[in-house]
Amino acid sequence: MSYQPIKEKLARRETVILDGAIGTEILRREVTWADHQLMSRPEFVRTIHADYINAGAEVISTNSFQLCRRALFNHFRDETHRRHIGAGDLDTRANTLLAQSVKLAVEAREQTKAKQPVAVAAAVTTLEWCFRPDLAPSDAQARTEYGEIFQVVKDAGADLVLLETVNSIHEAATALEVAKEIGLPFWISFVPTEKGKLFTGETLKDAAAAMEKDGADAILLNCAPPDDISAGMKQLARLTKLPIGTYAHIGRFDPPEWLFSEEYPPSKYTEESARWKKMGATILGGCCGTTPEHIRQLNALR
Amino acid sequence: MAYNVIHEKLKAGKVVVLDGPMNTELVRRGIRWRKHGLLTDTVAVEQLHREYLNAGADVIRTNTFQLNRLTYLNVFRSREHQAHIGAPGLADLVPQLLKTAMRLIRQARIKAMKSDSVAIAGVLSPMQHCFRPDLAPTEEVARREHAFMARIFKEEKADLLIADSMNTIREAKGALAAGRAAGLPVWVSFVLGPEGELLSREPLADAVKAMKRGGADAVLVCNAPPEDMSRTVPRLKAMTHLPCGGCAHIGKFSPPSWKFDFFPQFLETESWPPERYAGEARKWITGGATIVGGDCGTGPAHIAALRVAASAGAAAAGGR
Numbered sequence: 001m002s003y004q005p006i007k008e009k010l011a012r013r014e015t016v017i018l019d020g021a022i023g024t025e026i027l028r029r030e031v032t033w034a035d036h037q038l039m040s041r042p043e044f045v046r047t048i049h050a051d052y053i054n055a056g057a058e059v060i061s062t063n064s065f066q067l068c069r070r071a072l073f074n075h076f077r078d079e080t081h082r083r084h085i086g087a088g089d090l091d092t093r094a095n096t097l098l099a100q101s102v103k104l105a106v107e108a109r110e111q112t113k114a115k116q117p118v119a120v121a122a123a124v125t126t127l128e129w130c131f132r133p134d135l136a137p138s139d140a141q142a143r144t145e146y147g148e149i150f151q152v153v154k155d156a157g158a159d160l161v162l163l164e165t166v167n168s169i170h171e172a173a174t175a176l177e178v179a180k181e182i183g184l185p186f187w188i189s190f191v192p193t194e195k196g197k198l199f200t201g202e203t204l205k206d207a208a209a210a211m212e213k214d215g216a217d218a219i220l221l222n223c224a225p226p227d228d229i230s231a232g233m234k235q236l237a238r239l240t241k242l243p244i245g246t247y248a249h250i251g252r253f254d255p256p257e258w259l260f261s262e263e264y265p266p267s268k269y270t271e272e273s274a275r276w277k278k279m280g281a282t283i284l285g286g287c288c289g290t291t292p293e294h295i296r297q298l299n300a301l302r
Numbered sequence: 303m304a305y306n307v308i309h310e311k312l313k314a315g316k317v318v319v320l321d322g323p324m325n326t327e328l329v330r331r332g333i334r335w336r337k338h339g340l341l342t343d344t345v346a347v348e349q350l351h352r353e354y355l356n357a358g359a360d361v362i363r364t365n366t367f368q369l370n371r372l373t374y375l376n377v378f379r380s381r382e383h384q385a386h387i388g389a390p391g392l393a394d395l396v397p398q399l400l401k402t403a404m405r406l407i408r409q410a411r412i413k414a415m416k417s418d419s420v421a422i423a424g425v426l427s428p429m430q431h432c433f434r435p436d437l438a439p440t441e442e443v444a445r446r447e448h449a450f451m452a453r454i455f456k457e458e459k460a461d462l463l464i465a466d467s468m469n470t471i472r473e474a475k476g477a478l479a480a481g482r483a484a485g486l487p488v489w490v491s492f493v494l495g496p497e498g499e500l501l502s503r504e505p506l507a508d509a510v511k512a513m514k515r516g517g518a519d520a521v522l523v524c525n526a527p528p529e530d531m532s533r534t535v536p537r538l539k540a541m542t543h544l545p546c547g548g549c550a551h552i553g554k555f556s557p558p559s560w561k562f563d564f565f566p567q568f569l570e571t572e573s574w575p576p577e578r579y580a581g582e583a584r585k586w587i588t589g590g591a592t593i594v595g596g597d598c599g600t601g602p603a604h605i606a607a608l609r610v611a612a613s614a615g616a617a618a619a620g621g622r
Contacts, residue, residue, distance in 0.1 A: 032334040034558045034565060066560040075557035076433050077501055084496040085527065087556040087569055097559055129561050131379045199379050225387060254389035255377045256562040257336050
């Protein structure tokens with residue numbers, strides 16, 4: 001499989017269905033997601049991917065939210081401290097898990113025998129916490145770390161990178177450059193504020209221009225409530241010729257977990273998505289709180 | 303009331319046994335780690351307190367390690383963002399959780415019929431990740447946030463406070479001042495860095511001096527492997543006449559595969575069964591420790607073994 005069928009659909013301006021949440025879906029199924037369940041319960045993770053494929057998703061994203069070496073290392077003062085009291089496999093654990101997250105998505109695709117072509121997107125997030133641009137590493141450091149992550153997911157068989165919940169232009173641009181060097185199609189997804197800006201205060205206009213100039217394959221918005229997404233989508237359609245799309249979250253962030261609500265049942269989420277489609281979105285899916293049923297009903301918008 | 307009992311014991315040179323951890327032990331028991339289990343697993347929390355009481359702990363600690371207002375704010379961009387996409391009531395959640403934690407620990411002590419002999423310590427801990435001294439708040443912020451918690455512990459009838467796993471002198475000073483202002487005895491416990499000083503690399507001697515000056519009732523070291531404690535306790539003892547001691551962690555810290563502040567999981571703890579742990583703790587007692595307990599990875603069986611070692615240590619020192 002490859003990115004090619006998706007690329008062609010987008011070129012024809014046809015709607016592409018992205019999957020829904022995986023992290024919160026793990027929680028909704030009454031399992032803790034503290035370790036992503038990639039090693040402990042691979043069958044469980046594959047089942048969720050399969051449910052999304054069966055619901056009609058054409059792009060499925062790996063179960064790898066905020067999964068990177070830095071996230072693990074951040075729990076220690078420094079390398080000396082980590083070696084002194086940390087688990088022995090921490091140098092390699094993130095990459096092992098990342099590769100496993102791709103493998104499980106690929107296996108789910110093989111086992112599901114879907115009617116539609118399905119691409120596997122490696123879901124990669126900001127290197128530091130997604131809502132905290134103030135913590136972002138230097139561009140030089142980010143380049144090294146994204147290089148490592150993208151190589152791992154490429155080798156594991158990912159068809160594209162979905163860099164999601166991004167909060168600044170410079171981190172997006174750095175990652176994009178690295179993805180191009182490594183040779184992976186690259187979707188960028190920004191988290192918008194209520195006013196349709198990035199969390200740094202940068203504008204979507206500048207973000208879209210930077211992404212288009214450097215060769216991103218699509219620009220999306222995610223990890224915000226539907227109203228915020230609408231505010232951003234309204235602008236985005238006018239700002240770029242690239243395919244655009246979105247996946248909103250529904251419910252509330254209840255750290256470290258998620259509070260599910262009935263505010264956006266699948267039918268209502270589909271109505272919201274129909275508005276985004278009208279605004280120009282051709283990639284539609286769901287973020288935290290959405291379920292396979294939300295994705296199944298999105299098929300009406302194809 | 304119950305702190306007097308502890309105070310008298312320490313004054314008489316007897317060894318006081320602290321309990322073990324709540325967090326790693328609850329996770330080991332399969333509790334899904336959200337809000338410290340205080341909304342979902344109250345029975346398990348109270349049960350674990352009771353097991354530490356039955357194991358012979360003289361001082362038991364609330365299940366509130368790394369539970370503070372900043373924990374729930376740091377994962378958002380701002381307060382406004384927290385209100386906008388966060389669960390309703392998140393900004394006011396911490397007082398509710400602290401009260402629940404106090405209610406459960408008091409209930410456990412009543413049911414164990416140890417209200418006169420065992421003291422309840424309200425746990426203050428670093429506002430940011432306990433292993434990240436670089437993120438520690440200013441002394442002013444520390445004092446404000448710890449004062450907020452200390453007042454609640456006082457209202458809820460804690461007998462003392464323990465500023466647990468402090469990683470900088472400035473936050474420890476803030477926590478100590480807040481605790482004193484609330485009118486409670488305060489023990490301060492520092493994370494021991496790999497170099498044998500504070501995790502911030504500030505000298506332990508400076509920390510001890512600052513704690514003496516600030517009016518601490520005891521100084522401890524914690525959150526490092528048992529052998530590190532054995533090397534450090536005699537040094538600590540030489541620095542102060544205050545009661546001192548320590549709690550070691552066992553096994554290896556295994557952080558979560560995504561960010562959430564201190565996720566309590568230690569692996570390979572089998573390498574430190576209770577007898578071995580107590581054997582190492584005997585060295586701390588010989589080295590001058592009069593307060594010994596368990597940190598991440600240990601459990602009730604470790605505390606039971608410590609109880610035996612503590613009593614034997616006291617007998618050897620002529621304390622009983």
